Amino acid sequence: MSGHRVQSGPPSLSPRELEVLAHIGAGLTHHQIARRLGISVHTVDTYTRRIRAKRTAPTLADLVRLSVTQDGV
Template sequence: MSLIHATPHAEAPVPTLAPRERETLRHIAAGCTYLQTARHMGLSRHTVDAYLRRIRTKLNINSTAELTRLAISLGL
């Protein structure tokens, strides 16, 4: 899909994401809820929420759809 690669988020500084942030992003993009993601990762729901807030801030992303597009473009 060329639209994914044309978005500014596909060119975002992804290396700035911590490994746990990338893992969180992968779970959310796969359709997991915050609680399911927390259980898979052995974290609290609040920690998952904090990771996602940091990702959104770092990459200037406002919606779960944008997060999902980013994850797909990264192959997560």
């Protein structure tokens, strides 16, 4: 199939999703992340939902583990 790119593995995280994930891994709350990044808490929640949709991370512990073990990639 020429012209079609087959993606292997889970979808990659955007730079902003990686940034939010790093802050979660550092132990910051959504409010603290929002303040640091100059975005709303709702937007932090949105990024967190997107990360969870792209990776198997249903709990906060899973998100922290993801940030430490894989750097989100």
